[in-house]
Amino acid sequence: MSSRSAAKINQYFRQTIPMMVKNNVPITPPYYTLWYSYTSGDIPELSTRIDDIVQRLGQCDRYMCDVLLEEFVVDAAEDTLAQVQSSINQVVKSLHASTESAMSHADHLNQSMSADIEKLSQEAIQSNTHSAYKLVSIARRFIDKTEDYRTQLEQQNAEIQALKAKVAETEKQLFIDGLTDINNRRKFNDDIALYTASADKTCLVMVDIDHFKPFNDEYGHLLGDKIIQTVAKTLEQSCIQIPGAQAYRFGGEEFAILLPNANLKAAIQFANDVRERISRLNLKNKKTGQSIRPITTSVGVAQFQPGESLEALLERADQYLYAAKHAGRNCVRAAVA
Template sequence: MMKYKVPTTPINYALWYTYVSEELPLLNERLEALIANNEICPPVQSASLYREFVADPKDATTWALRSSVDKMLQHIDQSLTDTHNDTNNFQKNVEQTFGEINNVENDALSFEEVVVLLKKLQGDSKKIHRSTAFFSETLATAKGEIESLKAALKKSQQQALYDSLTGLLNRHAFDTEVSAYLESQTQGLCLILADIDHFKSFNDEWGHLLGDQVLKVVGRKLNDSMRDGASAYRFGGEEFVILVPSSQLRIARHMAESIRKMIEKLSLKDKRSGETIKNITLSFGVVEYQPEESLSSFIARADTFLYEAKRLGRNRVLPL
């Protein structure tokens, strides 16, 4: 552990004790490959190995439950928003219909019969109005409670490692991992910053649910493309970052170009309309770490190339 500058935490002790015991050959194989590819033992990936091979099953269950709750809250939140809008529209329609009924002249009925009918309809309308108004208030209250739960869950997940939507490592994991690299091994460290082109249009045209599907499929493809110690993270929104240790700019750029070509071949089917969406592309900025460079400068250089790739027409990797 001293050789590879592994922090002396209980989790790391348990992981390396299991490694030395040689009780789990697959763990040994994975850990040795991790070190061979990175020349250090990345803390986030070490924690993943601990959770996969060493941790109590209850810990894994808790992790999975927290992820499921997060997904559930996202769906409930969207459903409540849609239902709230529907009830408001229904309320307006009822009021409009009631106004039209008040103007109906039916020569087949006596005046007294029309009055009775209108009063009955008026009473029914008031009941529906009260019902929908109460339901709207209930939904508003429930939505507020869900927002509070989401905020509490987000706070509890700040120390978590994975993004619940895409399954990729999250921003906190990236910050932890890249800091470890900068403190221990910066030779040949490359960073790839990627952003989904025209992502806002997916949400505007097809809805947020399809936008989430785009994020999921891109995240899955990025994760499947990782090799030789590279790790993919959801950086935020529709932006992703890939760390490529012990590499070269040329190699990292080639990786980005391979991913770009793979992503542009993707297609998704909208289950509601049956239409197929094919115009999914990524733009990339790629940099290699420079001696004594700060983390903010490292990321900013990649972001500059990414912005330029967008300006030149998107779906490209810079520098050339």
């Protein structure tokens, strides 16, 4: 897309976004990349497939788009997708600014012309000539046209405002884990860099569900997902007691918690509280109505050291997490304060 002119990208954008909205597809970078490719004709086979899907099903929704993404937009780099999202935001802001400017100019023109036409009308009455009245009539028709133009601009601006809200909502969703609705790994990467740079003390808590694979094998993946969701919600609720604390799904059955301005002793106490809360969870197998076996977690805690790299902090927290596993699981391990 970078080799095209800004005008061409703008043109494709104006075509792409309405198509995505019409097909009820979220405006996220992967989906936008897919539909941009369709609009621009960069991948003829993709365009043919989407046309066929729309003809057969009436629309190409997000689920069909997921299939097409796997086939046509494979392994899109995260930084590339972030650039696409940035481009979407910039174009929407540019459209909004252009429309606001046009509306302002239209208002100014109407005010100016209204005053001039009023003077011209008075002169036409005094001169009482056909040409003067005709000139006033033409001028009034012109100002009616500019008023129609301004009404169209208002409608366009309302559409752009709605689009801005939709893009903002979508951008927020980029940082939310789809399964658990808590912060995702991308948000963790952003926040840990911010916390370690601004907070006096920051502690990292890594949480891993013990023996998770047997849950899936014994009860099925749906219940496995329910366990992950319930643990995530427990972590999120636990964070409320510490100002600034945030929970994240780190990947799979592993989670992370950032505790800004917390010393190691407080972080260890928090980690133990969380571990105990999770161990008291009582989930039932919907098929049998029976309670499943207890859910336990292994927890590692590390405090950020001034000058330490983020990679080193993560590595230390991981070491303590695995130390908890080797100690028998369902326990917390941390550096000595």
